[in-house]
Amino acid sequence: MTSVPLVEAQNVAKSYGSFTALSDVSFTIGSGITGLLGANGAGKTTLLGMILGLHRCDSGSLRVMGIDPYTAGAKVREGLGYAPEHHTLPENLKASEFVRHVAELHGLPKEEANTRSSDALWLVGLGEERFRPLGTMSTGQRQRVKLAQAIAHDPDIILLDEPTDGLDPVQRDEMLDLIRRVSVEFGIHVILSSHLLDEVQQICDAAVIVGDGRVLTSGTLEDLRGSGSDVLIEIEDLDTVPLVAAGLEQAGATVMVSGRTIIATGNDDAVFDIARDVCAARNAPITRLSRRRLSLEDVFLETTAP
Amino acid sequence: MTSPEINTASTNDAQIFDRGYRSYSGVRTGVPGAIKTVISQSVRSVLGLGRSARHKVIPVVVILMTYVPAIVFVGLAALLPDEIGDGFLPTYAEYYGFIITALFLFAAFVAPELLCTDRRSGMLGVYLSSPLDRTTYLLAKLLAVMTILALVTIGPPLLLLIALSLEGSGPEGWINFFETLGRIVLAGFMVSLFFSALSMAVSATTDRKGAATATTLGLLVGSAAVGNTLVEFDYSRKFLLMDLLGLPSELAFRVHNELGNWRDIESVFVWLAVVGIIVACGSWVWLRYRSLLVRR
Incomplete structure (x- = not known):
């Protein structure tokens, strides 16, 4: 467990032209699994982008593990894993090649990246399928590949954007179990962006509820439900x-x-x-x-x- | 009665390899490592390495088109007497005339394959959530495109130099050899950079690979047609500098200290035109990517 909050936002604001994406947002994300909960268009993606250091705050401050992700983006992103929401991945690449490439992008030497990509794919249940091109995989398998590439380089935090999108109820439960396992067994902190209340309630330790570009409430689920x-x-x-x-x-x-x-x-x-x-x-x-x-x-x- | 032998060796020698996910505390290669892997992955992707045969067709054809003339010249130089062989051997700058078609076809194919595909497949979002940012990503892609083009801009003249030197038809003495080598590398580098910048600028403008390839080809052929037509109508000869197809070849002549096809245009103008186009294309790519809303 870290003493420095994983993510700390204070009065963060972000606009794109006349559109206000985030307004006076303050919250703290600690260890474990935190759900970033809100309807589509609530500001979750903008927040994820800011955590990744892709957008600068118009005002306020955002720190990831005590570091400003915009000015020290490379350093922050080296310790982050990210699974995007979309399922469009390079069709010709084999799963193992893709995961290895992303691990190398995050600074792992080639041999290590090779071994760990294989380990990560076995962990998510795609060990036997690891040499299949991504274009031939189902949505459920692609979601698992995205999780594998997010964890292969042993990040401190992984950001998962709608990781159960497109999955049937059984696959969804398996994916949530997997995410829980990644957090509990391997000590990787998870920020899970979702618009599904059940999902957050099922596996998250804490939640940040976002709506209309504002943080409506945040805290541990225990506190939120008892508050x-x-x-x-x-x-x-x-x-x-x-x-x-x-x-x-x-x-x-x-x-x-x-x-x-x-x-x-x-x-x-x-x-x-x-x-x-x-x-x-x-x-x-x-x-x-x-x-x-x-x-x-x-x-x-x-x-x-x- | 003898008891059956039990093969204990296999059981005693058995080992359990602990396969499984674990934490990693070794060194991390940072941004340089990320750039290196993007270059390597891009080169593999364009050359079709690790892919089925159909992915290798275009690169193999182009590479053959650029190397075969060099091999033929070396063969002829070896077979024919010196006084005949030396007469028809092209200079290192003239060699670009033989391969320019293959070169611009390759340039029009490589950059769209690398840039448009990343944007369409969502890989750009994956890259930008790694230690790379937009600038380092573009640098990595530029180096990748240049590396691939260098295979055909530096490789064949270099092959020609080495082969001719080995059979005694190359430059006289080590100093001349290294001077020629330096000129080959500089000319190849500049031609690669020029075509890379141009095709990347087009590829940064559209997400469609086919459209980017067609536009690059159209731009190269169209600019040559316009530039030469203007000169035909008695406008200044400097309009030839608009010819994006002839300009890199002309620069190769100037690098090799030879008179090119545009003899009445001073070298400084050729260099300025090339550098100006590279800077303009580079700025366009950077501006496009800076304002690009990355779909994650």
């Missing part, structure tokens, strides 16, 4: 639910009722005390009293709501 200020109260006796709800409203909480469940929003932890007191006063036995755990979808909808 709702709502309190969930489950009452045993259905008849007492309206009484409790009325009591909570009188005490100043905002209330939403669904069956035996009441979701109360109020000022921080005081809601817990109010809920306990109201239930005691109404003689309503509580079966559950907890902070409401949000799904990533809830977080996304909450942060992207107009």
